[in-house]
Amino acid sequence: xxxxxxxxxxxxxxxxxxxxxxxxxxxxxxxxxxxxxxxxxxxxxxxxxxxxxxxxxxxxxxxxxxxxxxxxxxxxxxxxxxxxxxxxxxxxxxxxxxxxxxxxxxxxxxxxxxxxxxxxxxxxxxxxxxxxxxxxxxxxxxxxxxxxxxxxxxxxxxxxxxxxxxxxxxxxxxxxxxxxxxxxxxxxxxxxxxxxxxxxxxxxxxxxxxxxxxxxxxxxxxxxxxxxxxxxxxxxxxxxxxxxxxxxxxxxxxxxxxxxxxxxxxxxxxxxxxxxxxxxxxxxxxxxxxxxxxxxxx
Amino acid sequence: xxxxxxxxxxxxxxxxxxxxxxxxxxxxxxxxxxxxxxxxxxxxxxxxxxxxxxxxxxxxxxxxxxxxxxxxxxxxxxxxxxxxxxxxxxxxxxxxxxxxxxxxxxxxxxxxxxxxxxxxxxxxxxxxxxxxxxxxxxxxxxxxxxxxxxxxxxxxxxxxxxxxxxxxxxxxxxxxxxxxxxxxxxxxxxxxxxxxxxxxxxxxxxxxxxxxxxxxxxxxxxxxxxxxxxxxxxxxxxxxxxxxxxxxxxxxxxxxxxx
Numbered sequence: 001x002x003x004x005x006x007x008x009x010x011x012x013x014x015x016x017x018x019x020x021x022x023x024x025x026x027x028x029x030x031x032x033x034x035x036x037x038x039x040x041x042x043x044x045x046x047x048x049x050x051x052x053x054x055x056x057x058x059x060x061x062x063x064x065x066x067x068x069x070x071x072x073x074x075x076x077x078x079x080x081x082x083x084x085x086x087x088x089x090x091x092x093x094x095x096x097x098x099x100x101x102x103x104x105x106x107x108x109x110x111x112x113x114x115x116x117x118x119x120x121x122x123x124x125x126x127x128x129x130x131x132x133x134x135x136x137x138x139x140x141x142x143x144x145x146x147x148x149x150x151x152x153x154x155x156x157x158x159x160x161x162x163x164x165x166x167x168x169x170x171x172x173x174x175x176x177x178x179x180x181x182x183x184x185x186x187x188x189x190x191x192x193x194x195x196x197x198x199x200x201x202x203x204x205x206x207x208x209x210x211x212x213x214x215x216x217x218x219x220x221x222x223x224x225x226x227x228x229x230x231x232x233x234x235x236x237x238x239x240x241x242x243x244x245x246x247x248x249x250x251x252x253x254x255x256x257x258x259x260x261x262x263x264x265x266x267x268x269x270x271x272x273x274x275x276x277x278x279x280x281x282x283x284x285x286x287x288x289x290x291x292x293x294x295x296x297x298x
Numbered sequence: 299x300x301x302x303x304x305x306x307x308x309x310x311x312x313x314x315x316x317x318x319x320x321x322x323x324x325x326x327x328x329x330x331x332x333x334x335x336x337x338x339x340x341x342x343x344x345x346x347x348x349x350x351x352x353x354x355x356x357x358x359x360x361x362x363x364x365x366x367x368x369x370x371x372x373x374x375x376x377x378x379x380x381x382x383x384x385x386x387x388x389x390x391x392x393x394x395x396x397x398x399x400x401x402x403x404x405x406x407x408x409x410x411x412x413x414x415x416x417x418x419x420x421x422x423x424x425x426x427x428x429x430x431x432x433x434x435x436x437x438x439x440x441x442x443x444x445x446x447x448x449x450x451x452x453x454x455x456x457x458x459x460x461x462x463x464x465x466x467x468x469x470x471x472x473x474x475x476x477x478x479x480x481x482x483x484x485x486x487x488x489x490x491x492x493x494x495x496x497x498x499x500x501x502x503x504x505x506x507x508x509x510x511x512x513x514x515x516x517x518x519x520x521x522x523x524x525x526x527x528x529x530x531x532x533x534x535x536x537x538x539x540x541x542x543x544x545x546x547x548x549x550x551x552x553x554x555x556x557x
Contacts, residue, residue: 149417152416152417152419153413153416153417156410156416156417156419157402157408157410157411157416157427157430158410158411158412158413158415158416159416160395160399160402160403160411161403161411163392163394163395163399164392164395164399164403166394167391167392167393167394167395168390168391168392170354170374170390171386171390171391171392172392172403173353173354173373173374173375173378174352174354174374174375174378174383174384175375175378175403175404175466175470176375176378176379176383176404176406176470177375177403177411178373178375179375185413189413293394293395293396293450
């Protein structure tokens with residue numbers, strides 16, 4: 001396989017972890033997380049700092065990134081879950097910006113806009129092509145594990161409660177379910193997965209910086225999940241790959257428009273993404289792989 | 299609990315929405331094994347009272363005791379787990395869940411609702427889920443919802459939604475149910491069917507508190523009947539006694555004007 005394609009598939013897997021995460025919180029449970037990029041950043045920096053400064057092994061770094069993502073997610077959701085649903089969206093949106101600004105300004109810890117470089121990989125980079133393939137296999141396995149778990153959870157009685165909460169949280173409480181607890185655990189699990197995505201990204205590229213998790217990243221994840229199909233794990237993963245294909249594929253559109261400058265061409269690329277998204281909303285409003293009903297207990 | 303003591307006791311419950319005093323002092327008891335009717339004109343505060351009893355609204359004052367347990371202002375899931383489960387007047391619930399899922403959701407102590415058990419999904423967890431599924435099918439059979447078990451709840455007719463409301467409360471294996479207008483807006487023949495289901499549940503030992511505007515149904519099912527007006531309890535008695543009470547007639551029809 002071409003090195004470029006391997007790299008794109010790897011990035012698509014990183015995005016896939018984030019769409020699986022968003023599907024769990026928003027797609028299945030109805031909790032809007034506008035701070036995906038922030039949790040990605042928390043994970044990326046946690047693992048990057050622990051492995052470069054303290055010399056922790058990569059596995060421990062990624063695990064810590066997940067724990068950090070879960071803890072921060074739990075704190076944010078505890079603070080907002082008893083309020084109206086939209087508060088979580090507002091708080092997570094603000095949180096992601098705070099993470100980015102802290103990463104940008106706390107030079108002693110994060111090295112500011114220069115970022116952290118020299119992040120170790122779980123496989124020696126010296127293997128070149130072998131490294132790329134092995135890393136792809138690793139992240140694909142991680143994505144498969146996350147998707148399998150999320151899918152199993154969604155089809156289980158646990159997931160039935162989540163889908164009930166999405167429809168009517170008050171009635172779910174009358175059904176005897178501790179709604180706050182379900183939301184809290186589910187949100188923490190989803191932000192742990194987003195943290196893992198950030199950590200793996202850092203270990204893949206060996207470099208993290210604050211501009212990696214600008215708000216646009218969160219928007220891309222919402223786009224990917226909407227294209228793929230909210231409430232469906234297969235749709236979530238497919239959406240991530242479609243998004244990367246569109247983002248990367250539209251690079252080649254530049255060749256057909258040689259009279260445009262580079263800046264204009266990158267704007268055209270955003271327009272192509274937007275147009276495809278609109279087409280998707282018009283013709284496949286429930287996504288490429290729509291949610292199936294009545295899947296619990298199968 | 300002493301025989302004859304009320305299973306549910308509501309004392310001096312009050313609740314205001316800013317200036318509007320929806321409940322000003324509601325007190326009554328519901329004895330075990332009865333089908334107690336709760337009637338009163340629109341705006342009397344019946345549904346607000348249900349919301350307070352079921353924990354969905356906080357009471358400003360007063361006390362709710364269920365089976366000797368202080369249920370005042372407890373979280374709704376704790377009240378339901380204690381065995382006091384309500385239905386909703388405008389069939390609420392889970393349009394994107396199937397009828398089967400709507401029913402199964404109400405089952406208590408499903409091990410598969412724990413995250414770890416859901417992920418492991420071992421034989422024991424699967425068995426518990428299967429048993430709950432069988433119970434849901436039995437409840438659906440009883441209510442005549444078998445044919446629509448795998449339809450989304452949003453695709454049900456109005457009457458079927460009312461039946462599903464009753465079925466969901468049954469799935470929670472409660473000792474008492476609060477039914478909020480179970481026969482509102484359904485045709486007379488379905489009203490008969492619903493009355494039959496409520497009667498059958500009571501015969502099996504379920505205590506029922508029922509808000510209803512259909513007086514034929516109240517007369518036929520409920521003893522005693524409690525009348526609420528303007529946020530408080532007015533009288534309590536048999537249907538005949540209550541219907542003959544001048545204060546009740548006044549509450550429904552208005553005071554006779556002197557010309």
